[in-house]
Every structure is written in C-alpha cells, then in structure tokens.
Amino acid sequence: MTGSLKRILLGEQGLVVIFAIAFAVVSLTVPNFLTERNMLGLLQSVVTIGIVACTMMFCLASRDFDLSVGSIVAFSGMVAVMASNATGSIPLGLLIAVGFGTFVGFVNGVVIAKLKINALITTLATMQIVRGLALISSDGRAVGINDASFYQLALSKFLGVPTPIWVMVALFVIFGFVLNRTVFGRNTLAIGGNPEASRLAGVNVDWMRIWIFTLQGLVCAIAGILLASRITSGQPNAATGLELSVISACVLGGVSLAGGRAAITGVIVGVLILGIAENVMNLLNIQAFYQYVVRGLILLLAVLLDNLRSRSLGRR
Amino acid sequence: MTGSLKRILLGEQGLVVIFAIAFAVVSLTVPNFLTERNMLGLLQSVVTIGIVACTMMFCLASRDFDLSVGSIVAFSGMVAVMASNATGSIPLGLLIAVGFGTFVGFVNGVVIAKLKINALITTLATMQIVRGLALISSDGRAVGINDASFYQLALSKFLGVPTPIWVMVALFVIFGFVLNRTVFGRNTLAIGGNPEASRLAGVNVDWMRIWIFTLQGLVCAIAGILLASRITSGQPNAATGLELSVISACVLGGVSLAGGRAAITGVIVGVLILGIAENVMNLLNIQAFYQYVVRGLILLLAVLLDNLRSRSLGRR
C-alpha cells in the first residue's frame, strides 16, 4: 500500500472510507442493489434503529447502557394509536405518546442517577415492566387506528423521500451537532471519559444522566410512532431485541462501551452496515439460517477492520 | 432498628440475610412452596442458569461479557444428541459435545484477547453464528435421541436429588473455591480491577481471558447436555435469552459489571432469587403479562436493597 492510500484508510475517517469501498463493491456486484427503490427501502428499514441509535450513542458515550429501548418503542407506538383513538385527535395522540416515552426515559434516568442502581439492571427491569404494561393494556393484541391519516406519517413523502427517512436524517444532524458543539455533548463525553474528574470539575453528573435517559425515551417515542404508522397499528410485540441491534450499530460505529468516545458519522455508518447486510442477504437470497452466520461474521469483520485501523493509528 | 440487627442486615453477608428473610416470608405465605417436591422442582428449574452463572461470574469479574452462552448451550445439547446418535455411544457423544462447547469458548477467548475485539461484539457475533449453525445442522427442528438411557442423565437421582442439581452444586463449590482460593481466581479479579496494572504485575492477561472464555464454553456444554437430557431432545431454539438471565443473576448477586468484584454466595442467591420469583408467580397463578411487570420490579427491588445496604455500609 502506498503511504497516502494508507493514510486515507487508516485516518480519522477510515471507517467511512472502508464503508464507502464496501458500498461500491456491493453496488457493483449485487444486482438490484443500487436502485432508487431499493435505496429508499433500505433506508426505511433502518429508520427505527437509526433514530434510537442517536441517543443510544449518548448513553454509551457516558458509560451507560439502555436495554429498555425496544419496549419503549413498542409501547409508545401503542399509546399513540390508543390515545389518538380515545381523543379523536392525532396530534394529541402523538403528544401523549411522546410524553409517555419521555416519562419512561426520565424514570430510568432518575433510578439510575439518584438511586444509583446499575443501568443494565434498571433498564432490564423497565424493559420487562414496560413490555408487560404494553401487553396488559392491549390484552396482548394489536390495536388498530380509526383515522387513516395516521398512516400518512409514514407514507407521505417530501422530494420523493418518505417522511420517516427525513426524520431520521434530521435527528442525525441534530444529535451530531449536540455531541460536538454543545456543552451537553462535551459533558457527555467527559462523564464517559472520566466521571470522577467531571464531577470534580463541577459537571452535574446526575442531572446529565437523567437528561440523557429522558432524551432516549423521547427519541424512542418518535421511533415508536413512526413504526406504528408504518405497520398501521400499535403492536405490543414490536421491536423486541431492538436494544442489541442498536448497541451493535453504535459499537460498530466506534462508540466505546468504556465511554468517552463517540462520533455521529461512525454511528450512521454502523446503522447502514447493519441495514445493508440484511438488505443484501435478502437480495442474494441467502437462506434464513445462513443469514445468522453471515450476520455474525459481518459484525466481527467490521469491528476487526476498525480495530486494525485504530491500532495502526496508535502506532504512527 | 437496634444496632446489632442493623449490623447483621448491612454486613458482609447482608444479601444472604435479606434473602433468607424473603425466603422465610415466601415459605409461610405461599401455599405449596415449601414442599420437598416444589423445592426439587425449583432447583431443577435453575440448573441451566446456575451452571452457566459459575463461569459468567468470572467473565464479568474480569470486566468481560459473554452473550453467546445461550447459543452454546443449545448447540452443545444438539451436538450431544446428534453425536450420540451417530456414534451409537452416549459417552462419546457427550465428550464431543463438551469438546465442541469448549472450542467455541476458546474461539471467543482468542478473538477477544488476541484480536482485541470488544467482548460484547465478539460474543454477539458468535451468539448468532452458533445459533445459525445449530439451525442449519438440524434444519431448524429438534433432534431426538434413540437411546433412552440418555434421559437418565437428568432423571437419575442420588440421595433422592436429581443428578443435574448435584452437578450444579458441585460446580458452585468448585468455582467458589477457584475464585477465592486460587491464583486463577485472584488474577481474574485483579484483571477486572485494573487490567493494565495486572499486566505490569506479571499477570498474563491474554491467557487468562482465553481461559475464562474457554471454561465458559465448557460449562455451557455441560449445561447444554443436561438440558438436552431433561427435555429429551436437542433443540436449536433452546436457551434463547439465557445470557440476560444469567447476567442478571450475577449482578443481583453483587458481581460488578465494572469488574473486580464477585462472590459465589452472591451468585447463588442471585440465581435463587430469579428461580423463586418464577416459581412463586406460577404457584400464585399470576397472569403471564403481569409476570413481566413483577419480574422487573423484583429485579429493581433486589438491587436497590443491596445498594442501600452497601451504601450505609460505606457510611458507617
């Protein structure tokens, strides 16, 4: 490898470059991949993961963990539908759903920050409690919506691109900005990098953690609403296992589980890698059971490449 | 509260004491709970979690993470059945299954220690790969065993107690001893406390991590064999979600996810808490959906109690 090529591949943006190369290869070799329709389909398929990853990035960067996202997504979607039905007003229904998701996130945050309970256990608990509530409130059944304009949230388009994709993009931009340019973002990284130092420097660590989980809840509610709109009903079983996909996407994108390290470009790439892997496997008609194996291998490969990159970066 | 009562509750063995009290309360209030039959049933129901928790304790104590346990349990059970069928010899089948589990654990360890890939991602990957292989090798269906003496592994009893329970107890004793009384156990805790300092103090960190994951694989294989014997077949879908239950049990038992802290008594209590919760909910005929909520609340409550305990311990 020549020096400059090496520099590009192994530089700060190395992950993005590797991803771009992989994308080009896939585009050239997989039939039907690089079509407008497929691209839109692909992006729509990662909307839930992508949206939730925005705040999960903050959560991981501050050395926390959130397993309850899947349940919150499912339940807020149901709340949106049920509240819209009950009040007869979709905006009101959405507001209530967002309020609900935010509230659950807030509870997570308070329990974790104030009662000092391990985030893994807390969110594992709320994951089950919220899922239970979702099942109880609907008797385990899907809830349909009476007003068809609810579906328009997901079906409507702007410049030919469906609204959910725009929402995801907007959140990427917003949270990317927040991470890099605001006090909130920098404090998040500081907490993750050295909680003790941050506390001594006067960062209100408890308050930051509460905010991060609250935001996580809010963003999950948005994802839940869009999902309910896409599947035209609120389903208590939706989004199970979402937490692991989202965390994988973040880690793939270079967010450190040990805290203190995160970048929105990485997270976007991580989300896209997962989405493309699924998409391509289906395009190539890979058998369901083999998909498990391939998914695992891709995960390993992606992190391995990134590790090699950052290791040789450290050696320069 | 009088001083001495406080001392007992909040002391070193506080978790055990709290548990003992809770156990007494449940025994008195829940009909059919404290019968020999129910106790044996309860213990059998926690065999898989209990066995796997032994090595998960080491994994967490050394600041690692293993999500692949459920898949390894499922696949080793299948391997045991398939290999017994193929070779016509049960001992040979079991040996092959143990070898297989150990091998997967070893691969986990090597990838994590030598290629320096994040344990969460590595084991998330192997979790999927192994599950995929299990599905592929059986075409997604359970595999039955021809030789009925295979069931005897689980059905046989010694002093009126089924073999799987004895195996679990033996492993608790062995790994409890290893943790506290051997160089291996102490080094595990040291790595969890400060991996770099341990390395500089001459602990072979890479080698330790490989061993820990290898042992984890071996122990998962044992759990898988007993499970296959209990359910009289090898099932590719068995033990999904096991990882979270096992990790919860460990954390409930005071194993720190930040590494460096673990005790076998805690882990045993953690395992029993989970088992008793399920058992009692079913004895009390609590509805399935409410069980989710109760499970979550118990998790929170147990950790909260323990936190209060160790906090006031620090304040004395």
Added chain:
Amino acid sequence: MTHFLEFSNITKGYPGVQALSDISFGIGKGRVHGLMGENGAGKSTLIKILSGDTRADTGEIRIEGAAQNFHSTRDAFAARVTVVHQELQLVPGLTVAENLRLGHFPARAGIISFRELVEDVGSKLRDIGIDVDPRTKVAALSIGERQMIEIAKAVMQDARVIALDEPTSSLSSRESEILFKLIDRLREQGKVILYISHRLDEIFRLCDGCTVLRDGRLAAHHATMEGVTRDQIVSEMVGREISDIWGWRGRAIGEVRLKVAGLSGTRLPKPVSFEARSGEILGFFGLVGAGRSELMRLVYGADSRGAGSVSIDGRPVAASDPRQSIRAGLVLCPEDRKFDGIVQGRSVSDNISISARRHFSPFGILDLGKEAALADGFIKSLRIRTPSRKQDIVNLSGGNQQKVILARWLAEENVKVLIVDEPTRGIDVGAKAEIYDLLYSLAEKGLAIVVVSSELPEVMGISDRVAVMCGGSIAATFDRPEFNERAILAAALPDRSAAEPIQKVS
C-alpha cells in the same frame, strides 16, 4: 483575629480510620500556607473537604468570615475555591482547552464557542508559561504535562482560595520553577494558597507559614516561617529526628547485571544503551518528557520494543512481556500509580501478593496464611497506614498506595534488577528515608537498582552514578565524585538551537 480562610474543629472519620480530628487553624489574605504531614496524616482529606468533594463530620470552614456549606464541588467553585487534587483529574479524550474549561464552557444557549474557548485557554496558558497547544488531546500528554494542565485548571479560574495537593510530585525542577513564579504572582494578587508537599525545600522557598498534621491531629501551626527549621518540621511530622535524609553509604559494586543495548520503540525512536551493575544505584535524571519512563517501560517489556536487547547477568530477556522480565528477575515500579500500579477494588493484601503469590500456591491453590503473613509483614515494616490488610487499596492515601506497590516487588523472590520510576513521588520524609535505606540494603544484597527521578537532590543524594536523559537519548553520565548540580542540569536541558520541536499526536 479573623483570618481570610479559617478551619474550625474539622473532624472526619472513615470506617476504621479517623482521618481528621478537631483541626482548627487560619490563614491570612495573600499568604501561601504549607500543609505538611506523613502519608495518611489527613492532608488530602482536608483539601477534599475544602473543595466540597467530601463533607466533614463536624466543624466548619469560613472564608472572609462567612461560614461555607459546600455540598458539591460546584458550591466550592461558586465560592471561588479551586483545588488541584493529588490524583490527576483530567478527561483523556477531550482536548486541553476542553479540560481546562470543563464544567464552565464558554457557551451561548448551550452551544460552545470553540474559537473563544481555544483563544481564551491559549492566552491564559501562555500567561502562565505553559507551552502546550490547547487543541491537543490530553491523552497525548506526558504525566508531567498533564500535571501542569491540572495546575493551570485551578489557577486560571478567578479563585479566592487555591489549594494544591502535591502539585510538583511529577514535575521536574524546571516546571516546578514555573509553578513557583506563578504562586508568587497569585500571592501578590491577594489569594490564599494552601500548599501540600512532601518536599521541604519547597515549603521553605514558598510558604509564609505552615501547619503540620500527624495522625489526623494538628501537630503544629506556624503563622510565619521565621525561626522555623527543617529539623523542627520533620520531627513535628514524624515525631523523631532524621539527621541525614539521604544517608548514602558506599558499597562494593560488582559485575554488570542489567545490560540494555540499542533499545528503541515507537515513542523512543533513537536507540539507547546503558548498563547497571550489581550493588549499584543508577539514577536517571531528565526533564519532563525526556523519555525516561518510556525507556524503562521498554526495558521492562511493558511496551513492545522496536529494536535492541535487554539482558540480565548475560542472559537475554524476551521482548515485550513483563512476565518474562519478572521471571528473569527484572521488575518495575511504574510512574503512573493510578493507571499502571494499583488494582482498584482489591485489598491491600491482594495488591501486595499479586505477583509473588505464585510462589506459595502449589497447583495454583493459594496458601491464605502465607499471603496474610506476607501482607502483614510489609504493612508493619513499611509502616503502611491502613486499618487492615483487607482494606480496599483505593481508600489508602497516595503515599501509602506507593508503599504497597513497592512491597509488591519486595515480596518477589529472586529480584536481580529493580527499576523504580519516581519511587518517592508522594512519599513523606520519614518514609523516604526508609525507602532509601531499603534501596541501599537491596543494593548491598547485590541487586542492580535503577531510580528514575525528577528531583535533582534525590538523584544526587542516593545514586552511585547518574544518567541524564534529554530528547529521548542519554546525554551524559556522571559518577558520584563528579556530581555537580549545574552540570547535570545543563546536560538535561535540550540544546534549543539544534533540537527539533517535539511532535505531539493530537
């Protein structure tokens, strides 16, 4: 008379330890006040109470007559009290500028103005005399540089009271001098400075008065330093006289034990060679960033070697593995106690026995009795202040943690070469003398001892030979008869005209 800063009846206890009992004293405006005491005497605890990090059990702090009630470090900051803690408190992933303004970013509507941040921090750093680009990530700085940043963090704020807990423990004399000038300026501005150090010279150089703590009690309070002598303070601290702290004694120097030939690594590109002999104490002096710690880590195999070889008694030691080094009889006490030394969350006993326990563990099974005896022995002989061997090491005072790390290697059998990087960093005078004494007796047993230190008097006081490093290579070596402060310092200073600028990874 009311003082600007006043402690009254401060008491603080931890399980098994009374860290402070009934401490009362005051400091006037525009004065630099020393705080002295043995390891574990309670100095840091007092500072932590002043900074709002910990709360006293009883007692109160008054500033300008007003009682303060700090619940958090933010409260203390609002009352214009800042502190440099004994352990570095920086976030490695953030830049220097971000670290310096963490908790107080210049921002409008929550959006940080990075230009303002960098300019503001840059100009203040230049003002103070620290030559570091504010955009550098802290992870890329050496310990010494980090220490300077930490000091800048406290000093930059417009504080009334500044407390410095062993700020010079990893600074060389050159940086220390920058700090002293800074303190003189702060004094002129009328600030109150509480200064903790185990280096008596500094106390006499800087302080207008001082307070000595012993076992958490007030042992002495001197409103001025007039008529106060070194010996007096030492005896107030340790309760006995120490005549000659270095106590160097000659001994027979034998064969070459450690031979380092052409060693280089990523952060030490130029090959370095040196030797240390049986019975010899070889000092390594240099300025911060001279590469001494890098070199020792390479020798020990803590980092992977580029080229070169290390041998002990003529036998080569395998590259890049501390375990091989330990087995060959080569051990290192690292410089960075917190990250490379102590194992957090584990007991004192566990920290001592971590390496040596393999010798008393047949089939890997520990002999708990031996382990306990070993730990208790060192707690006694090194006078480690801890309620028991079961105490979590993070609860020990800094100096006592350092002793535990030393004990770890003293417990090893068969050590041939002992490398100690800043061995007395954070160690009190009494213990220092004990440690030196220990080093001599180890040398007398035939070990080769390499001591890295940034304290020139220490290097000159205890070494048989001194190697001076500068810019990643050994610039000169001096035998004991040739020791000369100016010559050694001169060798340590880079030749500004010829030297290439130091490259930093950000």
Added chain:
Amino acid sequence: ADVKIGFIVKQPEEPWFQDEWKFAEVAAKEKGFTLVKIGAEDGEKLQSAIDNLGAQGAQGFIVCTPDVKLGPGIVAKAEANGLKVMTVDDRLVDADGKPLEAVPHMGISATKIGEAVGEAIAAEIKKRGWDPKTVGAIRVSYDQLPTAVDRVDGAIAALKAAGFPAENIFDAPQAKTDTEAALNAATVVLNKHADIKNWVAFGLNDEAVLGAVRATESVGIPAANVIGVGIGGAESAINEFKKADATGFVGTVIISPKRHGYETALNMYDWIANDKAPPALTLTAGQLALRDNYEAVRKDLGIE
C-alpha cells in the same frame, strides 16, 4: 377433591393463546375447577412448569408445546408428577417423528391450514382474472419454527396445484416474527422484482402477511394488485378489515380458539373427575374469513 388443571402454552404473548386461555377459563367457571395458566417458551420452562403443577397438586394439564419433539420428555415428566396430559394445537412426536398416539390431542394440521391459504389465494387470482405467470408470490418465512414451515409449505403446495409457477415464489425471511421484520424482508423482494405488477403474499400468521401488504403499499403498489391471506384472524386482521378502504389483505384463515380452549379443558375435567378419557384425536378445521364476511365467520366459530 378439588380439581386443578394446568394449561401450558408456548407463546403467551400471542393473542391466539390468550383466547385459548380465555375459553378454558369459561369451562373452569362452568365446572368449578381451578385453571392454572403457565407460559413456557422453551423445553426447560416447560419442564419446570410441569413440576410446578405437580407441586401445586394439579391432577392434569393441557399443553401446546414449544416443540413437538419434546414429546417423550413431557410424557415422562407428567408421569413422574402423576399428571394426566393432553395436547392442543401441536401434536407430540417421538424421536423418530412419529406421533405419540397415546396422548389425546386436539389440533389443526399446520399443512392443512396452509393449504387453505393457498387455495384462497388461488381463488382470488382467478376471480381477479390474473395470469398466474405474471404474478409474484412473497413467501414470508420464519424457518426456525417448524409449524411456520409446514404452513407455508402447505400454501405453496396448494398454489402449485392451482397452476401457480414455482419460480415466481420468492422467499422473504423475517428475522423476527413481528410485522416490521416481515415488512423489511418483503420490501427487498418487491424491489428486486420491480417489473412484477401483481403480488400475492402468505406466511406464518396475520402479522407476517400484514408486513408484506405494508411493503406493497410503501413502494406504491395499489391494493387492487395485491392479495394477502393470513392465518389467525385476531385483532391485527380485524383491524385491517375495519379500515375504510380495502387493502391488499383480503382474508385470513381463522381457526377457532374456542373449541381448542373450551373443549380441551372440559375433556380434561371429565377425565379427572369422571374418569372419562378424551377422544384420542380431534382435528378442527380453519375457515376463511374475508373483508365482507368476517363477522359472520367469527360468530360461526364461537368467537365474539
């Protein structure tokens, strides 16, 4: 003595099982016995559930097993606890895959129900006058669930029998059994075959088929060009029929949880209380419900 009967199901979250439980409860009220409802998602949980029932002093239980191969284990466990056992929905088999005739069973054949779906789709194709050669079929698959495989295989068999070309059937493997996963998988199939105008879809249950229908909507295929037929007939399907405009989800094959829940519970009660063994095998049939007749069909089957 008091009669206590267990009712163990493999997926308590599924509406189907909620309904089975509900109807079993009706029987319990009528006859005055206690019903213990336990969810058991895998073999291990099932074993514990049986032990638990034994410990509570139950006399028998009805089970829909997470896997039919668990047969010998279930029988042994039941014997060890002295419990009578009968199965519902899915029939137990031995190691060689032969049904355990000794265990009374009430159920539906997964293959049969799949065939009903296939036939319904074929009929609708004919009604709309499509040429099968120009129609694409989405097989929303979840192959790790044996019942799911049998159902879609049944549908495929029926379609082929009706002259549907095998090469026009495309696999859309869902990663999980929810609608979103089916939606994502089906979208890929649609985009891969952008030239095909008319689509049919079938899968494991209503949720799977709904996902495929949502996918057609999201890529802009009009409802008139889509025929999806689900299985189950619970809320998700009913919601679809209640929508003001017809969607591509034209029907669902309803199976009656009433008989499965109520009758099995009653049978078990008779067995315990009156020593009257249940019939060795009862097979119930699914019934196709369409947008305009679903209410009638549901009434017919005793639901609502």
